[in-house]
Amino acid sequence: xxxxxxxxxxxxxxxxxxxxxxxxxxxxxxxxxxxxxxxxxxxxxxxxxxxxxxxxxxxxxxxxxxxxxxxxxxxxxxxxxxxxxxxxxxxxxxxxxxxxxxxxxxxxxxxxxxxxxxxxxxxxxxxxxxxxxxxxxxxxxxxxxxxxxxxxxxxxxxxxxxxxxxxxxxxxxxxxxxxxxxxxxxxxxxxxxxxxxxxxxxxxxxxxxxxxxxxxxxxxxxxxxxxxxxxxxxxxxxxxxxxxxxxxxxxxxxxxxxxxxxxxxxxxxxxxxxxxxxxxxxxxxxxxxxxxxxxxxxxxxxxxxxxxxxxxxxxxxx
Numbered sequence: 001x002x003x004x005x006x007x008x009x010x011x012x013x014x015x016x017x018x019x020x021x022x023x024x025x026x027x028x029x030x031x032x033x034x035x036x037x038x039x040x041x042x043x044x045x046x047x048x049x050x051x052x053x054x055x056x057x058x059x060x061x062x063x064x065x066x067x068x069x070x071x072x073x074x075x076x077x078x079x080x081x082x083x084x085x086x087x088x089x090x091x092x093x094x095x096x097x098x099x100x101x102x103x104x105x106x107x108x109x110x111x112x113x114x115x116x117x118x119x120x121x122x123x124x125x126x127x128x129x130x131x132x133x134x135x136x137x138x139x140x141x142x143x144x145x146x147x148x149x150x151x152x153x154x155x156x157x158x159x160x161x162x163x164x165x166x167x168x169x170x171x172x173x174x175x176x177x178x179x180x181x182x183x184x185x186x187x188x189x190x191x192x193x194x195x196x197x198x199x200x201x202x203x204x205x206x207x208x209x210x211x212x213x214x215x216x217x218x219x220x221x222x223x224x225x226x227x228x229x230x231x232x233x234x235x236x237x238x239x240x241x242x243x244x245x246x247x248x249x250x251x252x253x254x255x256x257x258x259x260x261x262x263x264x265x266x267x268x269x270x271x272x273x274x275x276x277x278x279x280x281x282x283x284x285x286x287x288x289x290x291x292x293x294x295x296x297x298x299x300x301x302x303x304x305x306x307x308x309x310x311x312x313x314x315x316x317x318x
Contacts, residue, residue, distance in 0.1 A: 071188075072094075072188070072189040072190060072191040072192075072279075073189075073190055073191030073276075073279040073280040073281060074188065074278075074279070074280075075090060075091060075092070075093060075280065076090060076093070076185040076188075077089065077090025077091070077093075077185050077186065087141050087208060087223065087224040087225065087226050088141065089139070089141050089186050090185050090186040091141075091226070092206075092208045092224070092226065092271070092273075093110075093138075093139065093184075093185070093186050093187055093188040094109050094110040094111075094138075094188060094189055094190035094271065094273075094280075094282075095107060095108075095109065095110075095138070095208050095209075095224060095270065095271060096108040096109065096110055096116050096136050096137065096138040097136070097137045097138075097140055097143075097151075097210065098116070098118050098122060098134065098135075098136055098175070098269060099134070099135045099136075099137060099151065100130065100133055100134060100135075101133050101135070102135075104143060104210055105122060106118050106119060106122035106267075106268045106269035106270070107208070107209050107210065107267055107268065107269045107270025107271065107286065108136060108175065108269050108270070109190050109270070109271040109282050109285070110138055110181060110187065110188065110189050110190065111174075111189055111190065111192070111282075111311070111315060111317045112189055112315065112317050113177075113180030113181045113182075113183060113189075114176060114177050114180050114181075115174060115175070115176060115177070115315040115317060116136050116138075116174070116175040116177065117172060117173070117174055117175070117282070117285060117311065117315075118172075118173055118175060118268075118269030118285065119171050119172065119173065119268045119269035119285050119286065119287055119302065120159040120160055120163040120170065120171050120172055120173040121163075121165065121168055121171055121268065121287070121288075122173070122268050122269045123157050123159060123173050123175075124159065124163070124165055131154065131157060132153070134153070134154035134157070134175070135150070135151030135152065135153060135154065136151055136152045136154060136175060136177060136181075137151040137152075138152075138181050138187045139184070139186040139187040140224070141223055141224045142222055142223050142224070143210065143222050143223075144222060152177040152178065152179055152180075152181060153177065153178040153179070154175050154176070154177060154178070155176045155177060155178040156175070156176035157173060157174075157175055157176075158173060158174040158175075158176065158314055159172075159173040160172050160173065160307065160310060167246065167248070168251075168287050168288045168300075168302075169248045169250055169251070170250055170302070170307065171250075171251075171285065171287040171288070171302040172285055172302045172304075172307050172310075172311070174311065174314055174315055176315075189317075190271060190273060190280055190281070190282045191276075191279050191280065191281045191282065192281065192282055192304065192308060192311065192312070192317065193276075193281045193282065193283060193304055193305045193308065194276075194281075195308065196305070197276070197281070197305060198305060199231055199274045199276075199283055200231070201230075201231050201232060201233040201236075202230055202231060203230065203231045203274055204228050204229075204230055204274075205228070205229060205230070205231060205254060205272055205273060205274040205275075205283060205284075206226055206227070206228055206229070206272070206273050206274075207226065207227060207229055207254070207267070207270065207271070207272045207273075207284075207286065207299070208224060208225065208226040208270055208271060209224070209225060209226075209267030209270040209286065210222075210223075210224055210225070210267070229254040229255045229256070229272070229298075229299070230254060230255070230256075231252065231253075231254045231274070231283075232252075232253045232254055232255070232298055234247055234251075234252065234253070236253075237252075237253035237298065237300070241296055242257075242296050242297065242298070243290075243297070243300070246300075247300065249303070249306055250302060250303050250306045250307060251287065251300055251301065251302065251303055252283070252284055252300070252301050252303045253298045253299060253300050253301065254272060254284065254298060254299055254301060255298030255299045256298060257295060257296050257298060258295060267286045268286050268287070268288075269285060269286060270285070270286045271284075271285065271286075272284030272285070272286065272301050282304050283301075283303075283304055283305070284301025284302060284303060284304060285301055285302040285304065286299065286301055287300050287301050287302045288300050
């Protein structure tokens with residue numbers, strides 16, 4: 001059954017769409033008004049939804065699946081980073097802290113209430129033996145808030161099956177959370193890039209993180225930092241004066257060649273996002289580099305567009 005109601009779609013089983021924001025509820029739990037009606041969807045695939053809707057004034061099974069649509073890549077409150085600036089709450093609502101216990105280890109990006117993407121190298125060494133200790137905290141801009149933020153328990157760690165610890169190829173991992181994140185103005189999902197979407201070199205994108213703000217000091221920032229970085233061509237980054245062919249097709253680089261700013265230790269797994277009209281899309285995942293903000297060594301990121309099929313097939317996120 002389908003209920004037309006603002007931002008909810010309600011279906012009676014057995015038809016279950018392939019969407020991530022859904023939960024089963026009893027019809028008696030819903031408050032309906034006289035202007036709302038149901039539409040039954042027969043359990044068959046193919047054709048347009050408009051062609052199979054059958055208006056009904058009741059739902060005989062008494063059970064439905066509610067689907068809540070939420071916009072990704074939006075910043076309702078929008079007003080390892082060397083040379084970055086402090087971030088206000090809600091500026092990057094998809095940025096998450098991936099922590100081992102209470103200790104921030106890496107960054108991550110919220111894709112859906114139950115799913116976060118990070119770098120595979122963050123989880124590679126001890127993902128199985130210490131699974132119950134991993135937490136994801138979203139909506140934080142200061143580590144001083146950790147004491148009042150228990151975080152979501154990580155239920156599963158799924159590294160890309162082709163991840164290479166030697167050269168960091170396919171450097172992404174998905175985290176399945178035991179309980180969903182509570183979306184709000186300060187916690188929401190980032191959009192994945194559209195299929196075959198390729199932002200041109202020179203695009204001004206943003207990277208955010210809690211990493212070292214000074215490469216000469218070993219402590220990370222207490223507050224979330226961000227900075228704008230230009231996308232660089234793979235040809236430039238694979239040249240002999242930069243990374244000498246180390247970038248694979250699953251990598252991209254962004255930043256500066258003059259030591260101006262860069263991602264650093266503690267920023268790994270965090271988002272590199274580019275604006276597409278009014279929508280922010282996850283273009284890269286902080287992966288590796290040579291030092292922090294060193295000349296001719298910009299940051300290297302896992303290229304999300306090249307890993308899109310695996311992310312979507314694993315997390316059912318579109």
